[in-house]
Amino acid sequence: MTAAPDMTVISTRALTKRYHDVLAVDGLALDVRRGEIYGFLGRNGAGKTTTIRMLLGLIRPTGGEVSVLGRRIVPGETGVFGRIGFLVESAAAYPNLTVRENLEIQRRLTGAPGAAVAQAIGTLRLDEYADRLAGKLSLGNKQRLSLARAILHKPDVLMLDEPANALDPAGIVEIRDLLRTLADEQGVTVFMSSHILGEVAHLADRIGIINDGRLLEELDREELQAKARAYVEVRVSGDPARAESLLRDAGFAHIERDPDDPAALRVPESADRAAEIARVLVGAGLELTGLTPTHEDLETYFLRLTGGVG
Amino acid sequence: MTFASVLSTEFLKLRRSKVTWGSLAGISLGPLAMALFMWIVREPGRAAQLGLLGTKADLSGLSATWPSFLSVMTMLVGVGGLLLLAFIVAYVFGREYAEGTAKNMLALPVGREWFVVAKLVVVAAWWLVLVVAVLVEALVIGMALGLPGFSVGLVASAVGNALLAAGIAYLLAPVVAWITILGRGYLPPLAFALASLALGDVFTHTGWARWFPYSIVPLLIGMVGKPVTVLPPGSLMVLALTFAAGVTAAILQVRHADNTQ
Secondary structure (H helix, E strand, O other): OOOOOOOEEEEEEEEEEEEOOEEEEEEEEEEEEOOOEEEEEEOOOOOHHHHHHHHOOOOOOOEEEEEEOOEEOOOOOOOOHHHEEEEOOOOOOOOOOEHHHHHHHHHHHHOOOOOHHHHHHHHOOOHHHOOOEHHHOOHHHHHHHHHHHHHOOOOOEEEEEOOOOOOOHHHHHHHHHHHHHHHHHHOOEEEEEEOOHHHHHHHOOEEEEEEOOEEEEEEEHHHHHHHOOEEEEEEEEOOHHHHHHHHHHOOOOOOEEEOOEEEEEEEEOOHHHHHHHHHHHHHOOOEEEEEEEEEOOHHHHHHHHOOOOO | OOHHHHHHHHHHHHHOOHHHHHHHHHHHHHHHHHHHHHHHHHOHHHHHHOOOOHHHHHHOOOOOOHHHHHHHHHHHHHHHHHHHHHHHHHHHHHHHHHOOOHHHHOOOOOOHHHHHHHHHHHHHHHHHHHHHHHHHHHHHHHHHHOOOOOOHHHHHHHHHHHHHHHHHHHHOHHHHHHHHHHHOOOHHHHHHHHHHHHHHHHHHOOOOHHHOHHHHHHHHHOOOOOOOOOOOHHHHHHHHHHHHHHHHHHHHHHHHOOOOO
């Protein structure tokens, strides 16, 4: 069954999970559209895996609700799971079964056709390891096996928790291409979590940033790139307060002081006005010891947003 | 998906498991140990010279006869089997948590209850194979030893009793399955099985043995007093209730509990 092109495939409303005193997910509201790659970005322990587990009905929300493909997800019910492929947290497989046998189990349990196992092995480039015991695979190949298991039955929705874990750089690119192809050519909706901003920034159409269980921001790839702000770092000998006052008078409204470095000022959104800043300060007789136009990278932005260093 | 699909995957997992064949190898040591006991009892002088278990065998009140041999065989299947079966159940259910595959199993277009039922069917099949194998092995060894006192009726009765004890042990298995799912690993069910056996032994020495599930096998095979030939209806009811409660609890646990593994 194919959903309408503009259909919301994954939806959560006020989704909350509390473990005793710990609020793991706090009132999460998400909408993921069909054929979209949604990157769910957060630091370790931000609530990404708990959210994915609730999306899959593996844990029961304390409050709110989840629906996938228009069906409410209730733990213990089979619902739409034939149309969902997933990888939760760590790659897991039966160690005393071969790659092929592990996938055969998935095939039988999802009702996929007989050829699906060989196709999944081919897609994830596991041919060489097809008859090797899963317990003897490298971590990267275990991850490939888990991804093969997730796509084997040609699901409409993929929920992937840290899909690039343990993959080498070539493997990451390969998986990125695979997910892009699935989304663009087959309309597969991909919900992927990651704590690696670069991975999400490269692949996701839309990005949700979660921290301490709360969705801090939701933006598309272009918006995320634009968030990487530019500023000029100014250093003066003598009185930085006077420098700040002079710059404000000259029309630089937002000036930040660095608490760890009293001699430094930051003038945001002004990387192309460094010369003007220099003129104002030198013209007022201050000794300028540093003037550095800086472009903050995405990781710094992410860390700043989630309360880390940056 | 059909139940047959689920069952076939469970049999595949069992067939390729080293633990499965290890359990067969383990239980097959039982009749060999029985043969050693019989030899010690029959030839105590030589056994003492070799420093073997003469004193222990004497204390056990064994004699080198078919009735004595069959009594030990029933005990092996009944009490040893309770522990081995708990081990098998703990493995079949617990491996999904130990190997991290439970989460893969619980978000599929298959009712979670079918996994519980399929695993219990697989355990039953494997348990039957083990019990039949150990009985055949024991009878062949008994024949080879040339023990006195053989009669077809005696052997048939002992085999029947052993099969009944094995069946009762199986009725207690779903509770172990529930403890395994609840504890998400191997240790809780094994601790539970050991504690239950110890408690069962205590109850066997009281008038409550017929009401306590883990005392009923010892009662049946005559670990204390004479073997009970016909189980009282109360005991049968306790066993049926224990089985039903275990299956229900295991299904409810797997359907509704959070899976954070």
